[in-house]
Amino acid sequence: MHPQHPTLPPHEIPPGVQEVILPTGERALAYSTSPTPPPPPTALVAPAAQPIPAWAKATALLAPTVGGGIAITAVGLSAAAPGLLAVSHVLWSTVAAIAAGGAVAAAAIGRIRARITAAQREMQRPHVTQHITATGLFGRANGTINHR
Numbered sequence: 054m055h056p057q058h059p060t061l062p063p064h065e066i067p068p069g070v071q072e073v074i075l076p077t078g079e080r081a082l083a084y085s086t087s088p089t090p091p092p093p094p095t096a097l098v099a100p101a102a103q104p105i106p107a108w109a110k111a112t113a114l115l116a117p118t119v120g121g122g123i124a125i126t127a128v129g130l131s132a133a134a135p136g137l138l139a140v141s142h143v144l145w146s147t148v149a150a151i152a153a154g155g156a157v158a159a160a161a162i163g164r165i166r167a168r169i170t171a172a173q174r175e176m177q178r179p180h181v182t183q184h185i186t187a188t189g190l191f192g193r194a195n196g197t198i199n200h201r
Contacts, residue, residue, distance in 0.1 A: 061082070066072065071085045130137075185196035 061072070066082065069084055070082050072080060073083045074080055179200055182199045183196055184199075185194050187194040
């Protein structure tokens, strides 16, 4: 025969589980498929009050401060909106002035270069060529200079 295991008292068996006797005569616990009666009601005891952690207190104190800061920022931005709009117009005007100044400078440089090249064409600079020959590494060099 199988050794007998000590059986659990009925109040220790969890809900949905029941004690059954197997065909071999052995006792075992099995899940029941039929609805089980609810466990007997126990006396409800109120949980003991626990102290509030320090991090929770700090967070609770910071939440209104952060919200107030966001609200003040929104009010400040709404008050500054016309000024910010004016500043953006000034910045775009500055960009446009710089671009126009760059275009004027490019045109002026183009005209100056055109005048310089026209003046160089009118005045022919002399073309100088030199022929220098030497015999050996330390030989005396002879040369001719031609002006055209």
